[in-house]
Amino acid sequence: MRVYVPLTLSGLAEAYKTGELGAGPLLAYAVTPALREWYLSDDIEELEYAALNRAALASLRLLAADSGTVRRRVVAAVDVPDGAAVADPDRALDPAALGEVRVAGTVKLAKAAAVHVDSDDAVEDVTAAVDALAAADGGDDDAQFVVDGAEDHELLWFATQEIPNLVGLGG
Numbered sequence: 282m283r284v285y286v287p288l289t290l291s292g293l294a295e296a297y298k299t300g301e302l303g304a305g306p307l308l309a310y311a312v313t314p315a316l317r318e319w320y321l322s323d324d325i326e327e328l329e330y331a332a333l334n335r336a337a338l339a340s341l342r343l344l345a346a347d348s349g350t351v352r353r354r355v356v357a358a359v360d361v362p363d364g365a366a367v368a369d370p371d372r373a374l375d376p377a378a379l380g381e382v383r384v385a386g387t388v389k390l391a392k393a394a395a396v397h398v399d400s401d402d403a404v405e406d407v408t409a410a411v412d413a414l415a416a417a418d419g420g421d422d423d424a425q426f427v428v429d430g431a432e433d434h435e436l437l438w439f440a441t442q443e444i445p446n447l448v449g450l451g452g
Contacts, residue, residue: 283394284309284366284384285332287339288355289347290398294448296390302357306383309359310336313368316380333358333397335380337436341428345411352408353399356436359392390441397436398447407431 286302286309296302312328320331333356340354365384372378399407410431416424439447 282311282361282363282366283329284311284359284361284382285329285336285397286357286359286384286388287336287343288357289340289343289350290353290355290448291347291350292343293355293357293396293444296357297444297448300390302359302388302390302393304387305385307388308339309366309382309384310339310380311366311368311382313380313382315368315374315378319376319379332380333436334432337397337432341407341410341414341431344407345414352404352411353401354403354407354431354436355399356397357390357393358395358397359388360394361388361392390444393441396439396441396444396447398439399434400437403431403434406434 286307288296288302310332312325312332316331316335317328320328322328336356337354340356344350344352344354361384365386366382367385368382369378372381410428413424413427417428
């Protein structure tokens with residue numbers, strides 16, 4: 282099963298050093314029944330893209346919690362065994378939890394298929410989105426518009442071999 286793990290560049294650097302995205306339960310996003318119902322599509326690529334975008338929003342929240350990290354959203358696409366990622370049935374109808382799963386056990390970075398990261402030209406809009414996030418959560422429509430502006434930037438695809446260069450450890 283493919284899951285999308287929200288990170289920051291500093292979190293990706295730590296994962297690269299330790300070889301692990303973290304010990305479970307780890308928050309991730311996947312194509313869940315609730316996401317399928319919400320998105321109204323049977324196209325698996327569209328559904329996975331929706332799960333990736335949900336993880337990108339979660340990455341934005343991680344950026345808001347860590348003022349010292351570069352303002353670029355990061356999502357690791359990781360393959361885990363079927364059954365390792367479980368949606369919380371109590372949150373299935375919560376729009377904020379669409380696609381959300383918890384992955385039990387340790388998730389090895391070696392299981393990552395790819396990493397998705399904002400380009401440098403997204404930093405200004407992502408920074409504005411981080412600054413507007415609390416107001417958007419409070420119902421401010423103008424702030425929500427700013428948060429949505431970060432989604433206008435497509436995350437770039439990187440092979441896992443490129444992680445050292447992404448986190449500044451490459452030669």
